[in-house]
Amino acid sequence: MKYFLKKTAGLLATLLAVSFLVFAAFAVIPGDPATAMLGTEATPARVEALREELGLNAPLLVRYLRWIGDFLRGDFGNSYRYNMSVMSMIGDKLPVTLTLTAISFVLIVVISIPLGVACARYAGGMLDHAIVVANQIIMAVPAFFSGILITLVFGLILHLFVPGGYVSWQQDRLAFLGYMIFPSIAIALPKSAMAVKLLRTSILSEMKLDYVRTAYSRGNGTRAVLYRHVLRNALIPVITFLGMALADMVAGSIIVEQVFNIPGLGRILLTSISNRDYPVVQAIIVCIAFLVIAVNFLVDLLYKAVDPRITLD
């Protein structure tokens, strides 16, 4: 109980810190929403009037406290650019990113764990060699490059999907899911390769430890040793990695979004940073921070579940 209280306090502190940092960052970087909105039509008088209208002339701290106040009341404010409530913008785009992340994550787990175990079990064999070589190469290929290759092969040659033909989930759920599959593969490939490698090496180094010898000497077969004893311990770095991969996908699927022209959270975030549309940036980053912390929390819990010796305090 005390543990959860502590975690929640940590969560709130982090969200506060991240939101303040974003505010501070916007105070430091050049450009403000008023000049960005007025473009080449800007004259000093109009910029000033717009700044006043948007409430940008108040001191940083005042604006921050104002934002926090609204935020605590559940009001994320309005986008300067779109005149839309930030809540509805995020509500519109978050499912896109989450779907992409979910499919990719399932793919990573489904591909990497069996392959990693197989590699370790038959280490030195043909399958292992083939996978190790393939892994090295996949990891060395830049993410957007594999995205382009997938577009080329599955989109333009095999016509399995229409490149750039994104369909929103409100419009047609099935088509939406269908379109998400190939981008998910592009995200999942390099991460699966890394997970396979991690799992393989992790299992192999665990196998060298004393408790494995003990387990063998007690008359356990390889299967039993592997699945009952080794896998548990060997999964720790993989769980760390998967957790990070999950957080990474939520926070930064922007490259794949760009290649496949998916209007997800990443793209809104990027354009809002450019437009200096603070309310949107604020809300998205707080949202991402929340998800990242939640994932990390889950990872910590998983550590404990996998290896009861680990204490959470």
Add this chain to the structure above:
Amino acid sequence: MKTKAIRRFLLTLVCTALTIALSGCAGDKAGGTTSRISIGIPQDIEDSLDPHKAVAAGTEEILFNLYEGLVKPDSEGNMVDALAESHTVEEEGKVYTFRLRDGVKFHDGSLVTAEDVKYSLERCADTSSGDPLVPAFSAIESVEITDENTVRVTLKEPDNEFLAYMDAAIIPASNDSPETNPIGTGPYKYVSRSPQENFVIEKFDDYWGTPANIDEITLKVIANSDTIVTSLNGGAIDMFVRVSQSMTEQLSDDYNVLEGTMNLVQAMYLNNAKAPFDDVRVRQALCYAVDVQEIMDIISDGKGTQLGSSMFPAFGKYYMEELNDLYPADPEKAKELLAEAGYPDGFSFKLTVPSNYQQHVDTAQVIAEQLKRIGVTAEIELIEWESWLSQVYADRDFEATVVGLDASSLTAPALLSRFVSDAGKNFVNFESEAYDAAYAGASTSTDETEKTAYYKECERILAEEAANVYIQDLPCFVALNKKYTGYEFYPLYVQDLAKLKLADGQE
């Protein structure tokens, strides 16, 4: 027990899948005979949808289809009557009287009244937000309704070019939220938008003029320019305006490529207040060093129109082709001038370029290479467009930049007013008494030929003083699927989507 649960789960799964599939089919059926087109746009229409507040060129060119003014430009650039049935100009351009067309409807079904016109014009002229929303409207003395079908606009001073600004959109006075609920009179009306995804408009059935041909238009945001070609070839979009020369070479046979001009003045704009660019000889040296033909050859296979001053050919009577020859490519002459100015070994400067405009980034690279020949080093620094707006444009904190400036209306001041010494938009800090005098002469003159002569004098001064290193009006390539025809180029930054239609034999 366990199997039962699994079975139930599977059943639910199948049902859900079916529901999804069926709802998908239903969606398809609804659009049997409606004609559609998907058009890719490089940036979202993320501006205000309020026609008087929207400033991004990308937004304005689309809003052209939603809103109309009393007059509006045709594809030749002439101002023709739109919501006005006819207009008269009196007292050498001091009084403009517009007779309104009968029975014109807004998208919400209400009729356009003289009150709406007065409301819209006064809204544009309103100075409560600092400057008027349409800067030229500061010249308006009064807007009066003389009878229920006539509106009279009186100016403070006579200006026989003022009609060009009367394309300001007429909106209903009753609309409280024009930013998000755009109601105009144009051939297309707003349907929906999804940030960074799309913007949907449909044909307005009660349009007063020649109706649009295509029923529904989806403008899809293609934020990553590298995916334009794949999106076109894969069929996700049917049209893209302003593709690059290299993209056109990769398009499949399904596409026609139409060629026009972008109608902007691309130049290396110099901060005339900063050393060494405060010395006219240095500026001239740069003009001699830059070989425009070579730039065009490298960037777009020789296509493009060379410019010698802040004016492009679409302006017809003002454009002076002879100014192009003022500075022929001549590195030797450039070196001499530099030596005279006290820089025999050249110098180095920072060339700031907005990174979202590939053409300008490419041009800057060629320029940097050409300047090496005279010992001048241009260090290119890419910068976000929004940072450019605040640092370069608003704060004038730069040495040189490569951009293209377009004209907001087809009047000479749209391009020339910014070079008046104390103009708010004079971001290059150009200062010339002769220029100010010539420009003032043009503004006060009411005689057509005299006015033109003054404007030409302005252009000549800009060229001779080498205010900037003028380069070109960029070529504009439009990729259009062969299923459609009817695209028209305008001398202004607009896309007239109502003219698009299905090619023969398509449905």
Add this chain to the structure above:
Amino acid sequence: MPGFKAGIFMNHKKSKNFTAGAVLTGVMLLFVLAGAVWTPYDPEAMDKTAKLAGVSLSHLMGCDNFGRDIFSRVLKGSGTTLLVAAGTVGIGTVCGIFIGALTGYFGGLVDEVFMRINDVLFAFPSVLLGLVVISLLGSGNFNVVIALGIAFVPSFARIVRGEFIRCKNMDYVRSARLAGAGHLRVMFVHILPNITTVLLSSVMIGFNNAVLAEAGMSYLGIGTQPPHASLGRMLSDAQTYLFSSPGYALFPGLALIWMVLGFSLLAEGLKEN
């Protein structure tokens, strides 16, 4: 059973990885050094007659859209890329190891505080970070290393932390403590060498990401500015010409894969020995 044991105690593979890695890396370094002093053409010189020229004897890898020699640009660009990526990954790993080790090993309040800072950094978009770095330090080629380095710390720290949590209760750590080794010694002499496997994979991926992120940052004004060459910059410029001149993207891409592969094989080989 025998296959499994053989897999663990295999010896023949070590040398192979090491040799392959050494050869790849050696050749790459040779080219980078050569590129620093001499290239067949001026990597920035344009030639309008050679725009997007194909592979030929005079242009070994063809030319880009400005008619610049791709081979010369790959030579020159590899050096820049190597410096930037190594710097970025260097900052990321060193800080990451330090933070991860401290937090994972000691746990408690230190862990809580550092990991929350870590989360903040993780959620903070690198573009915004890049913008902040430019406004504080000014634009410049090598400031990108700082921006990206900071952005890379959280992921390394997380991995190291996870490993330290796993290792700190292991027998060898306990026996080292009992033998009187100090905390620092245990952390960096006993535990660290045991987690290199996991670290190496992340370093490798990090290296690759850094190369691309560098190109991504250049639009903000940090990182390699045109017309200078870097592999990431070339790769992203080449995307437009992927269908008409695939070589433009292929060669910088191969150079990059070569570089990453070489390092990872070498590292793997070194570790095994």
